[in-house]
Amino acid sequence: MNIPQDLKYTKNDEWIKPDGTVGISDYAQDQLSDVVFVEFVVSEGDEVEQGDIIATVESVKAAADVYAPVSGKVVAVNEELTDKPELINEDPYGKAWLIKLEIADPAALDELMDAAAYEAYCQSRA
Amino acid sequence: MYSPLTQAQRQAMLEQIGVARIADLFQDVPEAYRYPALRLPPPMTEMEVAEELRALAEDNETVRDLVSFLGAGAYNHYVPAAVDAILSRGEFYTAYTPYQPEISQGTLQALFEYQSMVCALTGMEVANASHYDGATAVAEAAVMAYHIFRGKRPKVVLSPALHPHYRETTRTYTQGSPIVYVGDDLPPDAAPEALLDWVDDTTALVMVQYPDFFGRIYDFTALAEAVHARGALLGVAVNPLALGLLKPPGEMGADIVTGEGQPLGIPLSFGGPYLGMFATRKKYVRKMAGRLVGQTVDSRGQRAFVLTLSAREQHIRRERATSNICSNQGLMTLAATVYLSLLGQHGLRHVAELNYHKAHYAARQLAALPGYRLRFPETPFFNEFALHCPAPADEIAAHLLEHDILAGYPLGQAYGEAFRDVLLVAVTEMNTRAEIDLLVEALGEVH
Numbered sequence: 001m002n003i004p005q006d007l008k009y010t011k012n013d014e015w016i017k018p019d020g021t022v023g024i025s026d027y028a029q030d031q032l033s034d035v036v037f038v039e040f041v042v043s044e045g046d047e048v049e050q051g052d053i054i055a056t057v058e059s060v061k062a063a064a065d066v067y068a069p070v071s072g073k074v075v076a077v078n079e080e081l082t083d084k085p086e087l088i089n090e091d092p093y094g095k096a097w098l099i100k101l102e103i104a105d106p107a108a109l110d111e112l113m114d115a116a117a118y119e120a121y122c123q124s125r126a
Numbered sequence: 127m128y129s130p131l132t133q134a135q136r137q138a139m140l141e142q143i144g145v146a147r148i149a150d151l152f153q154d155v156p157e158a159y160r161y162p163a164l165r166l167p168p169p170m171t172e173m174e175v176a177e178e179l180r181a182l183a184e185d186n187e188t189v190r191d192l193v194s195f196l197g198a199g200a201y202n203h204y205v206p207a208a209v210d211a212i213l214s215r216g217e218f219y220t221a222y223t224p225y226q227p228e229i230s231q232g233t234l235q236a237l238f239e240y241q242s243m244v245c246a247l248t249g250m251e252v253a254n255a256s257h258y259d260g261a262t263a264v265a266e267a268a269v270m271a272y273h274i275f276r277g278k279r280p281k282v283v284l285s286p287a288l289h290p291h292y293r294e295t296t297r298t299y300t301q302g303s304p305i306v307y308v309g310d311d312l313p314p315d316a317a318p319e320a321l322l323d324w325v326d327d328t329t330a331l332v333m334v335q336y337p338d339f340f341g342r343i344y345d346f347t348a349l350a351e352a353v354h355a356r357g358a359l360l361g362v363a364v365n366p367l368a369l370g371l372l373k374p375p376g377e378m379g380a381d382i383v384t385g386e387g388q389p390l391g392i393p394l395s396f397g398g399p400y401l402g403m404f405a406t407r408k409k410y411v412r413k414m415a416g417r418l419v420g421q422t423v424d425s426r427g428q429r430a431f432v433l434t435l436s437a438r439e440q441h442i443r444r445e446r447a448t449s450n451i452c453s454n455q456g457l458m459t460l461a462a463t464v465y466l467s468l469l470g471q472h473g474l475r476h477v478a479e480l481n482y483h484k485a486h487y488a489a490r491q492l493a494a495l496p497g498y499r500l501r502f503p504e505t506p507f508f509n510e511f512a513l514h515c516p517a518p519a520d521e522i523a524a525h526l527l528e529h530d531i532l533a534g535y536p537l538g539q540a541y542g543e544a545f546r547d548v549l550l551v552a553v554t555e556m557n558t559r560a561e562i563d564l565l566v567e568a569l570g571e572v573h
Contacts, residue, residue: 037412039412041276058412063438
């Protein structure tokens with residue numbers, strides 16, 4: 001399983017980069033299996049609170065909500081995923097970023113899991 | 127008599143779960159309510175029960191005993207014998223949508239064809255495997271429109287010419303939700319465009335009916351454009367039989383089309399079961415409630431049918447699903463499928479034309495009677511029209527019922543004093559010219 005070192009992770013399997021880019025983890029895409037649809041619940045310019053739903057990712061076997069890892073303002077939405085939802089399976093940490101946030105309080109990132117903690121968290125669910 | 131368990135089996139089960147007697151299982155129910163006296167009549171034999179039911183049923187008056195011009199949402203049409211014959215085959219005889227494609231190809235294919243025919247009739251891109259009836263389909267349209275805008279547009283505009291029961295059901299169905307309903311206190315004389323007064327950036331849906339509750343036909347193309355210009359959706363509740371003749375609402379720009387499928391091979395049957403039709407644009411398919419059957423190929427490359435896009439539904443999406451409804455009217459859906467398949471495009475058009483022409487013959491004769499006139503003489507209609515009478519319509523209807531004629535639906539009960547003297551008259555292919563002339567004669571005697 002791929003867990004990049006430079007990201008922070010949530011218990012709901014979102015990742016966030018210090019620059020505010022948000023996506024879902026390799027573990028999440030593997031659990032969902034083939035993703036067939038991505039629906040954004042937020043648009044550019046929306047203010048979101050930590051824990052707000054930002055998107056719904058639907059696979060052949062489940063539909064999962066994606067939540068904002070921290071509070072902030074949505075500055076970009078990856079509309080490409082609407083046409084190519086399979087990118088989430090192919091490149092969850094790259095092309096399949098979901099939104100970019102202008103993080104309200106960078107200190108909020110410290111509350112999230114680092115790669116080591118997230119790896120332990122994933123193993124605890126295996 | 128059927129006894130599911132012996133005393134010994136009961137005792138063994140009670141011992142297993144650790145109670146002494148069955149009554150102990152009901153300790154949580156307050157004692158006063160535990161064993162109320164039922165005051166039932168003494169028991170009867172099967173023969174006696176059958177006789178009692180027969181005697182009760184005889185008191186009913188049906189469209190077989192009466193000459194009927196009653197419509198108002200449920201219509202007396204001919205149901206070809208093949209419909210019941212196919213419906214009662216064991217392979218089809220379930221009210222439910224099957225989950226297992228490997229044992230349900232027949233039902234799934236019938237549903238797929240139903241969906242395809244609904245799309246063809248309505249001019250829409252996708253149709254579900256049905257809802258309970260026309261009223262709940264309208265309620266689902268309101269719920270879907272609300273979810274399409276993620277709750278940011280809580281207002282739904284209902285036309286006053288939308289069936290009063292559909293409006294009532296929709297309000298009941300969405301009790302406790304933030305959806306607010308407006309528009310239906312407008313006088314029914316108002317043109318559909320009058321609804322635009324309520325359409326702003328908090329409006330999700332404008333719901334109209336086609337033909338409307340008064341039988342009137344409007345082209346909603348301009349309304350659809352105006353509604354879309356304000357960012358809202360247009361929903362149209364249809365009589366599917368009329369679509370055999372009329373321009374489909376999809377061509378007018380409708381975003382959601384609902385319908386009462388009863389006219390398509392389903393008997394009146396004292397109000398149900400009926401069939402709720404629901405169709406929409408492909409881009410909204412993931413917000414649509416209900417079952418959806420899709421066509422695919424099996425492991426050997428052969429055409430096969432399966433339930434699809436299930437992640438929309440509440441058994442997967444749980445509380446975030448658009449609707450908690452995921453069952454359908456399987457058997458009634460099949461009835462409509464068989465009916466439409468038997469008639470075909472030309473047959474359906476022919477039945478629709480018969481309805482249209484007979485209703486127009488009746489309207490001409492009735493409007494020529496002294497004291498009678500059409501309530502909406504300028505507006506085209508399909509198989510139903512509002513007739514202004516020289517006396518209160520409910521009194522006239524009661525009088526004609528004494529002569530075994532169901533004259534129609536007195537509109538005052540739903541639309542108040544302004545419609546006290548107005549009777550809604552429906553004419554179908556079942557009404558012979560002699561029956562229409564009888565109605566004209568009977569009404570002519572009322573002054």
